[in-house]
Structures are given as C-alpha cells and as structure tokens.
Amino acid sequence: MAIDIDQFDERSPEELAELSNPEQVLKFLYKNRDRAWKAREIANRTGINENSIHSVLSRLEERELVRHKGPYWAITDETSRLRQAYDTHRVTQLFDGLYGEEDRDEWIQASEQANE
Incomplete structure (x- = not known):
C-alpha cells in the first residue's frame, strides 16, 4: 500500500513501520466503530x-477485542479492554526494542525444565 510523499517525509521510521494484520484490523474497526463489517x-x-482475515478476526474475538454476529464483525464496545490490549502491546514493543525479542522455544524449554 502506497503512502503520500508528505507522510513519507514527515514521519519517523517507527511511525512508518507496517502494522501487523491484527493491528490493522483493530485500527480499521476502531475508526469505523459506528458500523459492523463483513x-x-x-x-x-x-x-x-x-x-x-478469518483467522485474524477469530484470534481477536478469542481475546474479546472484536464482536461477531452472523457474517458481521465490529470492534468491542469495551474501551477499557482495548486500552489494556494497546498498553500491553506498546510495553512489549518497548521491551523488545530495549532487550530483544523473546524466543518462544526458550520459554517452553525453561518451563519444561522447571516442571521436571
């Protein structure tokens, strides 16, 4: 997806980083929160x-960040839940930037060793 050259010139690399699929869906649904979408x-x-898209929406529904009825999807009406998810995401990004991303396999291995 292309962006306006003014956005390119004015924004930082962090602001121009691509959003993940779940982030894009939440951003879209939040901006259009007065409607439900197929x-x-x-x-x-x-x-x-x-x-x-269906797997993205299903994962967001499991986390209660979107609502689903029939073929339609909408953002949750629990704004505190959205805020909590956003805050957690931002903190995780901050820590990943400071200390590096976590290795899921290392966590699983450590957990298995702790349970032995």
Whole structure:
C-alpha cells in the first residue's frame, strides 16, 4: 500500500513501520466503530489477504477485542479492554526494542525444565 510523499517525509521510521494484520484490523474497526463489517470488506479495506482475515478476526474475538454476529464483525464496545490490549502491546514493543525479542522455544524449554 502506497503512502503520500508528505507522510513519507514527515514521519519517523517507527511511525512508518507496517502494522501487523491484527493491528490493522483493530485500527480499521476502531475508526469505523459506528458500523459492523463483513470479513471480505475488512480484508479489502485493510489490504489483508482474504485467506488470512478469518483467522485474524477469530484470534481477536478469542481475546474479546472484536464482536461477531452472523457474517458481521465490529470492534468491542469495551474501551477499557482495548486500552489494556494497546498498553500491553506498546510495553512489549518497548521491551523488545530495549532487550530483544523473546524466543518462544526458550520459554517452553525453561518451563519444561522447571516442571521436571
């Protein structure tokens, strides 16, 4: 997806970093919180592959960040839940930047060793 050259010139590299699929969906649904959308429409408007959109939406629903009724999807009406998820995400990004990303396999191995 292309951006305006003024955005390119004015924004920092961090601001121009691509959002993950779940972040894109949440941002889109939040900006359009007065409506509910079909998965295909969300995929088209966010640029997410239609083959991926249902798994993204399902994971967000499991975390209670989106609502689902019939073929329609909408952002949760629990703004405190969204704020908590956003804050957790930002802190994780900060720590990853400071200390490096966590290795999931190392965590699993450490957990298994602790349980022995």
